[in-house]
Amino acid sequence: MGAKRRRTGLVATRKAAGYTQEGLAEALFVDRCTVNRWESGHHAPVPYLWPKLAKLLGVTREQLAELLADNEHASALSDTVPTANQAVALEDMKRRTLMKWGVAATAAASLTSGAGTTVGLADVQRLQRAAARLHGLDQRHGGDALWQAALVQAYDGTHLLDHGSYTETVGQLLLTATGQLYICAGWLALDAGQHQVARDSFGEALSMSRQANDPKIETRALANLAYQSTLLGKPREAQRYAYGAELAATGKGAPKWLAAIPQLRLAVSSSRTGNARDADRAVGQARRVLDRDSDTAGEEWAAFLSSSELDGIEATCAIELGRPTQAERLLEQTIASYEQQFARNLAGWRVRLARARLDKGAVDGAAEAAHGVLDDLSGEVASWRVGAELDVVAARLTAAPEVPEVADFLDRYRTVVHA
Structure with missing residues (x-):
């Protein structure tokens, strides 16, 4: 080319x-x-x-x-x-997606608003409800089917900011709500494998966090950028973002539990560089933070944050650091105690359990865990991240086609994933 x-x-x-x-x-x-x-x-x-x-x-x-x-x-x-015709089709798709997931109210209102439209607390609350709704759906289903809807919501928040008429108080709340929606859009796009969309969305959220002087949005934007960098094989870049998030989490008005998020990103990125000491220190610090304050009430996006999540993160680090036995134990513990409402996260832990068992040489156990991931993907979970990790597991399992459990998994994998 x-x-x-x-x-x-x-x-x-x-x-x-x-x-x-x-x-x-x-x-x-x-x-x-x-x-x-x-x-x-x-x-x-x-x-x-x-x-x-x-x-x-x-x-x-x-x-x-x-x-x-x-x-x-x-x-x-x-x-x-x-093209012009495709643009019309795109708008139709957006509206259908919004209607499907029950988050159309804000879009319908703001798409018809022009300069001078009065924006009130009700408009801000619709945006907030949309973000909470999308986060809840993400935890159950993954981002593949949701990221476009979140982008529409975020853009509508920007539209209200740019063209609406509002008081200073409403403007501040609107800026924060829109920043939260860009975080949501970026996270969902990341889960769907839309990496440029995700990075752009996190960048916009970061800009809004600084305008609104909101440490929660700034911490989340930087922590999510760290997560994305690790996912894309750039652990050093991820560490820089994680350190920035760590600093942002100390901002005025930030809840104590927020400081755990950067530590989780720092732990995984450190393990990717082979730095076991820093990875272990970050996991330990996250545990100490949540021991002191784990009340995330009212924060839908943070509902996953628990001791089970920390076990899963520690297990992820253990896989990267060549400790498969420790990883297997922690992941079995995570899966047994994880809340079922977080179906996408459970699928992610199951695929990592398969990886840990492969690293131990237990191919039959790896196939068993991978079957569980296929159950999720053939049900309600649609996540590029989970699918990408499962592809790696499937590729490794092809080396042992003589094992009955592996052969059964590979047959089913080809049907479910590549149908």
């Missing part, structure tokens, strides 16, 4: 509108490098940014599509750059 060709029309339009790359990025709450990738032809803006980007550039949606297709590989963009 040849090199991507710079979108010169997009560059010229941006300059004509009076924006530098930095200025446009700031107006869209994304990083400058994101705008640079658009203009260099390597990526296209995610769909929820199109209306605001078109408005800032002073062009129509159709004209924006033409500017983004100004590239010798324009045909390759067909999946990410919607």
